[in-house]
Amino acid sequence: MITTFRYRIKDSGSTKKKLNKMASGVNYIWNFCKETQSTALKNKPVKIITDPKTKKIYYTPYFFTQYEMNELVAGSSKELGLHSQSVQAVAEEYITRRKQFKKLLRWRGRNSLGWIPFKSSGIKIKKDEVQYNKQKFKFWNSRKLPSDALIKSGSFAQDNCGRWYLNITLETKRNLYNKNSTSESVMFLSNYKAITYNDSIINSRPVFPIKLKLKIKKLNIAKKKRIVLRKKDKIKEKSKPISKREKIIINKITNIKQDFFHKESTKIINSNAVIITNEILSAKKRIQSRNSFISTRLNMKHFQNILCYKAIRAGKVVSIVSNKNLSLVPFKCCSLQPQFILRKRTYVCKICNKRTPFITSARNNLYLAAKHLFRIGHDTP
Structure with missing residues (x-):
């Protein structure tokens, strides 16, 4: 089972400045990826590919692959103050999102929220402390990690109030919920x-x-x-x-x-x-x-x-x-009335002139459906 755990970082003092500096480095890499991609398209807009079997010529836009982008970005981690794998993670993320949206992505400026991705080997966790790129950050350990947890990836993320969080995606064999319940x-x-x-x-x-x-x-x-x-x-x-x-x-x-x-x-x-x-x-x-x-x-x-x-x-x-099946109105004086229009939120009985709103009738019908008094819902054939 793959889950994501989120922890609040104790970002008072110098830690906030350090994280903001690293986030600006991530923005620099992202903007470099966009700039290199746009210049490549200007110089060489089309890539020519020939099929070896049929020998047909295919024309595709000249977009960089993950391997090509990683080669261009390599060696910049020391100057930007980031881990080498987080530099690769940013470049890979840019290319995956470019493939998803099929266009050049927007720039990351000063107003964009802080984001520092990393891979499993980029961090070390000890109780309530994270070590990233030889720098230690403390966090509130509100939720303990499982004993068999296998960390896959993660990120440092910022919210709109300027608070920093640690996100860890992990894989566990242990189920976090109770399976013995039968009610x-x-x-x-x-x-x-x-x-x-x-x-x-x-x-x-x-x-x-x-x-x-x-x-x-x-x-x-x-x-x-x-x-x-x-x-x-x-x-x-x-x-x-x-x-x-x-x-x-x-x-x-x-x-x-x-x-x-x-x-x-x-x-x-x-x-x-x-x-x-x-x-x-x-x-x-x-x-x-x-x-x-x-x-x-x-x-x-x-x-x-x-x-x-x-x-x-x-x-x-x-x-x-569905609400269509809950629009039946059962009364004591008469049998089940036909379905009323959902646009009209109240129903009047023709025999006893009793007024019932849709919410009360829907609630009663839902409890009747659970007791199998009449068959409604998606589970029935």
Whole structure:
């Protein structure tokens, strides 16, 4: 099993300066690769290849191979202050991405986030310390490496707040999840009420601190006032970047959500063998601007994807029931009513005139599907 472990580096003081210097060296190699490739295409745009059997002539654009690029980059590691294998890794990464996107890639400038790749022989790990290119970096050892771990590759990466992380991809024979569980669980997912388990009233959702909620409320009120004043004066303002204070709050919210999703998904997979959930449509990614409001709404599609990936890794089953099959409305007064249109989110019974929203009926139908009262879902033929 191949997994990636991520650790936060203690980047206070001189360590941050060292990593930033190395990241600028990586950018220099990347830009050199692009420059050499673009000049080669200008001088010799087409490569002529003749087939030895048929003797046909083929014309292809003159792109460098990994071997050719490694020869051009070799010997620059000492001047740039990088490991020799990380120089090769950058050149190889450039060529693989160029093949993937089939075009010349963009330059890496000052604003691009720091990235220092390395191979397995480029680092040495001892408890909470990493040795790279005769330089030692300390990190928070929040997750211990398995005893039979085989390090394949890794990188030092930077986030948008300037924090540095250590990413290690490793291969282990040991399974990180519990395989002995045989129970079956049903859970209804929604962006507002998060997760509802087995027809229970209790909903599990992330807890946001009161201080953070008050800060969000203040910022949203200030934004609303700004928009109202602008509409009154009829002023057309250009979209400004997000302030530093706002960025910190958004990052805190995302970290709380991510922590909740990770812990909850591992708990579900360790305790169950079969998981039945409803379908959630993926929402469009909202571009965050200075005028957009901050919300603590959950993205449950992301949680469902995490659950599916962890289930594949652990050898468990996750069956997703589509919303079309959950639109049946069972009532006590009458038999199963025909499917109602998903555009209309409420249904009225013709006999008892009872109103039911789609969410409640879908939840009930999902629990009935788990008990096999009526056959729905992808697993049935």
